[in-house]
Amino acid sequence: MIIVIVPTILSGCLMIGLDPNGIPKNKSGLLAASFLSGTFGAAFMLLLAWNASNIAGHSKKVTANALTLVAFAVGNILGTQTFQQKQAPGYKSGKISIIASLTALIFVIIALRLYNDHLNKANKKALEGMSEAEKDEMREKMAFADQTDRKNPFFVYTH
Secondary structure (H helix, E strand, O other), X not given: OHHHHHHHHHHHHXXXXXXXOOOOOOHHHHHHHHHHHOOHHHXXXXXXXXXXXXXXXXXXXXXXXXXXXXHHHHHHHHHXXXXXXXXXXXXXXXXXXXXXXXXXXXXXXXXXXXXXXXXXXXXXXXXXXXXXXHHHHHHHHHOOOOOOHHHOOOOOOOO
């Protein structure tokens, strides 16, 4: 996901650098920055896929997806408030807020990856002490139990 966030951050930096006060210095560069900003859409789709693959249990998955979409909507509403009319047409504070929030997102992505690795190791450790027969029996019970990812030692978190 970081691969599609970095171009969006770069596009925000280019938009500030090439249009600091609303007076374009390089129109083709601004067009390229605008095209680069479109990579954020892929990040949102990857976030939804990440939710789908890292959450087990129907109720938990539905709740997590609903909260993700609510947070996205609230962010879209609040994000518009960083673009102040008094800063038109450059809207420097709005562009800076985009860069800052996406940079913070990179750290959140890294933290979640490390946490998922920790959970995978814990699941692996929980299964180490079991015989193959015990694992097979437990796997049979867990297959259709609709348990959450935390209660299923066979669940593997993805990156």
